[in-house]
Amino acid sequence: MSRYSAFSLLRGALTGQRHWQPAWRDPEPKSHYDIIIIGGGGHGLATAYYLAKVHGLKNIAVLEKGWIGGGNTGRNTTIVRSNYRLEPLHNLFEFGLKLWHGLSDELNYNVMFSPRGAMFLGHSDADMVKLAERGDAMRCDGIDADLLTRDQVAKLEPLLDMSRDARFPIQGGLIQRRGGTARHDAVAWGYARGADSLGVDIIQKCEVTGFVRDGDAVVGVETTRGRIGAGRVGICVAGNSGHVAGLAGLKLPIESQTLQAMVTEGVKPMINSVIMSQSLHCYISQSDKGGVVFGGDPDNWPSYAQRGHPMVMEGAVAQGLALVPALSRLRMVRTWSGVTDMSFDGAPIIGETPVRNLFLNGGWCYGGFKATPASGYTYAHTLATGKPHALNAPFSLDRFERGATIDETGSGPMPNSR
Amino acid sequence: MMRIPCPHCGPRAQSEFIYERTVDSVVPLNAPPEEAMTKLFTRNNPRGVDDEVWRHTYGCRAWMIVTRHRVTNEISGCRAIGPEALP
Numbered sequence: 001m002s003r004y005s006a007f008s009l010l011r012g013a014l015t016g017q018r019h020w021q022p023a024w025r026d027p028e029p030k031s032h033y034d035i036i037i038i039g040g041g042g043h044g045l046a047t048a049y050y051l052a053k054v055h056g057l058k059n060i061a062v063l064e065k066g067w068i069g070g071g072n073t074g075r076n077t078t079i080v081r082s083n084y085r086l087e088p089l090h091n092l093f094e095f096g097l098k099l100w101h102g103l104s105d106e107l108n109y110n111v112m113f114s115p116r117g118a119m120f121l122g123h124s125d126a127d128m129v130k131l132a133e134r135g136d137a138m139r140c141d142g143i144d145a146d147l148l149t150r151d152q153v154a155k156l157e158p159l160l161d162m163s164r165d166a167r168f169p170i171q172g173g174l175i176q177r178r179g180g181t182a183r184h185d186a187v188a189w190g191y192a193r194g195a196d197s198l199g200v201d202i203i204q205k206c207e208v209t210g211f212v213r214d215g216d217a218v219v220g221v222e223t224t225r226g227r228i229g230a231g232r233v234g235i236c237v238a239g240n241s242g243h244v245a246g247l248a249g250l251k252l253p254i255e256s257q258t259l260q261a262m263v264t265e266g267v268k269p270m271i272n273s274v275i276m277s278q279s280l281h282c283y284i285s286q287s288d289k290g291g292v293v294f295g296g297d298p299d300n301w302p303s304y305a306q307r308g309h310p311m312v313m314e315g316a317v318a319q320g321l322a323l324v325p326a327l328s329r330l331r332m333v334r335t336w337s338g339v340t341d342m343s344f345d346g347a348p349i350i351g352e353t354p355v356r357n358l359f360l361n362g363g364w365c366y367g368g369f370k371a372t373p374a375s376g377y378t379y380a381h382t383l384a385t386g387k388p389h390a391l392n393a394p395f396s397l398d399r400f401e402r403g404a405t406i407d408e409t410g411s412g413p414m415p416n417s418r
Numbered sequence: 419m420m421r422i423p424c425p426h427c428g429p430r431a432q433s434e435f436i437y438e439r440t441v442d443s444v445v446p447l448n449a450p451p452e453e454a455m456t457k458l459f460t461r462n463n464p465r466g467v468d469d470e471v472w473r474h475t476y477g478c479r480a481w482m483i484v485t486r487h488r489v490t491n492e493i494s495g496c497r498a499i500g501p502e503a504l505p
Contacts, residue, residue: 242463251460256488301437301472304465304488309419311433344459400459413458416437 001197003108023189024196029203032229033061035383036221038208038244039237040064042073042184043361043368045191045202046376047236047383049107052198054377055384060200061230063223065207069188072239075306075338076369077261077283077295079274081118081179082143085134086408088394089347094143095391096374097178103373109190111182112288117273118179121153121160121323122172127279131174138176148173159270159326167322168280181274181285187372211248217356218248234359234383239339240304241349241362248355252362253344253400255415258299259366260308260316260337264330266290275323282319284327292330294320298340298366300416308337340366342415345405350379350392359383360397420491425498426478434476441469441483465489471499 002008002021012019035051037044040062051057062068080100082093104110122128128147135145153173154162162170192202203225212220212227220229237244245252271286284294296316299308313335321328343349343363348371350361361379364371378389388396399405400413411417420432445457462468465488472484485495 240465242461243465246462246464251456251462253459253461255461255463256465302440302461302463302468302470302488303491305491309432311419401455414439416439 001193023193024202027201027203029061029063029206029223029225029228030201032220033201034059034231035234036060036228036230036232037062037234037236037383038221039071039235040068040188040192040202040204041071041236041238042069042187042191042372043238043375043379044236045188045195046372047234047361047379048200048202049191049195049198050377050380051384052195052200055380057384058199061228062195062200062202063206063208063221063228064202064204067204068192068202069185071237072338072340072368073184073188073372075261075336076184077285077293078181078184078369079118079179079276079283079285080113080182080370081176081274082370083118083120083134083138083145083174083176083179084408085137086406087137087141088406089408090138090141090143092374092378092391092395093371094141095377096371099373099377100182101178103187103190107190107194109186109193111186111190113180113182114288115178115180117156117175117177119148119153119156119173119175119273119275121170121275121277121279122174123168123170123277123279125171128172131172135174144176144178146175146177148175156272157275159324160275161323161325168277168319175273179274181287183288184369191376208244208247211358218358230357232357232359232383232386234361234379236361236379238341238362238364238368241341241360243304245353245360248353248358250353250355252360252397253349253413254341254363255302256304256339257301257342257415258303258305258308258337259295259340260299260313260335261293261295262313262316262332262335263287263291263293264327265333267292267330270326271324277319277323280319280323282316282323284320284324291333292327298342304339306337306339308335340364344400344413344415345407346409346411347406348375348395349397350375351382351388351396353397420493422472422484422493423496424474424477424480425482425496426480427474430474430477434474435472436475438471438473438481441471444471467494
């Protein structure tokens, strides 16, 4: 693999840019791999990358039913942050945030990580108390969080409706300045290029249709491109976890729902940070291209359809317009939706399954993109050693029967109420 | 938006309904702890047809079982729940 650099670009300029090579190979599947990862999204590719890089494993395949990064990696709002109140959550996401800050250098691929600040709005006294409590919990673990006054919020985001009779009056906020956004495709492509150069086979258009069992263990997968043997198999298909785990006879604490997002035409800079309101469940940011990206609640009923319903979109738009009235002058150019694994406590599931040699990484609800590096790093540890990593141990599949749920919103086992 | 054929009111817009849970996750009152745990915390979640419990909240307020395809949203059946619907 040739390194990307300003120098190579300059040299290419003198030779008509004919030096470009494909960033990863398109190999035929082998008959056996030590580790197979099902799912070539950001998480699966990151897992493969860290398996090869950190654990020195070579005989690894990533199986993707469509094209890499074409699922939820390409269907999110690219927000990166670690501002959770509960310790297991903010520790995992903070580990990821630290990786994000060096990711472009690590991968020699510009993931366009832009730490512009991720801000929660507070709309009431109760909101402000909750935000202060969350910020305190984060700072206890060394994660940055600053409580903002109403004036500070107004100064940072002049286009917010700060009037006293606003539909959603703003009293203040909580900002994590190291949070921001990144380029979704680049994350998948960067990890794919890195993993491929370390010997990982990335096999696209290869859908897993079943598992090969030997007693209580999984010893391979059936795919649309034939049977492939494996020492260990890692499911990494958030959105379709229920379906794929179902092929192995597992019933998961997950319900799949659709989450929509949308983007306006490109305009000059108008949103400086990532504006989020958890009381409303609305999040707004501006892409580097100038489009204002925003999203809202999931469609609160089960669905695997990668398209959403207008009535939910209308709700998100209403919230966005109430917060930033100037958005009403913009045209919406694109909407999309992804299938999210809504878990039963709102936290992800990473670790062993009751089936030997079969591992699961899923249940990311609507917050998986930001975790891509942390998810890959810790899942790679689990797949390589067969044991949980310290950071993913609390997220084991059996936590529900043990009563050890990680319920950030405290809304109980109801995926449709999150 | 889907159109749900309410057994009491006829076809109505989905915005009048609220999804509750799937039929396989309704916990019987006399369920032993193991069964209650499984029903409370897991779902079949098929990428296909499933039976779901919906409520016509902004209509007749009755509960019903909707048989729906999770990818195409095609509704192949909707039946009432209540004393008259019990076997």
